[in-house]
Amino acid sequence: MAVAMHDDIDILAKAKRSLPDDYTPSDDEEYMSEKQLNYFRVLLLEWKRSILQASEGTLQNLQEGPLREPDLNDRASSETDWGIELRTRDRQRKLTAKIDAAMRRIDEGEYGWCDMTGEPIGINRLIARPIATMTVEAQAAHERREKISRDD
Known part of the structure; x- marks a missing residue:
């Protein structure tokens, strides 16, 4: 899981x-000005392009054929590697859906505003996580509620 998150950060x-x-x-500008929206639109498109480009390599490797390792330990290791790779690509597939949702929010004028509170998410948070839909505080509260409901 840490490898997948690291890959997402690298991409x-x-x-x-x-x-x-x-x-x-920057915070010195009007929040979600046209210039900022264009910046995030280009960033999201480039991020999605990079993800799709990385996934093409996986698809090509899968098409090259099945694993044919003669040693059982090597085969098990290779299968584990493939499993991790496929889980990473599935995670990135879900990420592209979130990128598409962020692009729709830009088009609808909702990008940059918290889904829970309606407050600005903040430029620094959006630069760090362009698909964010909540402020840090709202996200933390949401995660606390999720944890409590899971513990019940």
Whole structure:
């Protein structure tokens, strides 16, 4: 699981590096101005493109054929690696759906605003997690409620 999250962070970092260096949103500007929305739109599109590009390699490897390791330990290790890779790709598939949802929120004028409170999510949080739908405080409260309901 840590590997999958690390991969997501690497892919997002790669997407951020591909953006033009001439602009980064800041708190000094009007919140969710057209310039900021365009920045996040390009970032989300680039992030999705990077995810899809990474998944193409997995698909190509899967099509090359089944595992044919002569040693049982090597075969088990390879199958474990494939399982991890497939779980990572499934996680990224779900992430692309969240990216699409964020793009819809941009188009509908709802991006950057907390689903729970209606408050601004914050530029720094959105730069760190462009698909965020809640403020840090609302997210923490949501997770506490989830944990309590699971414990019951």
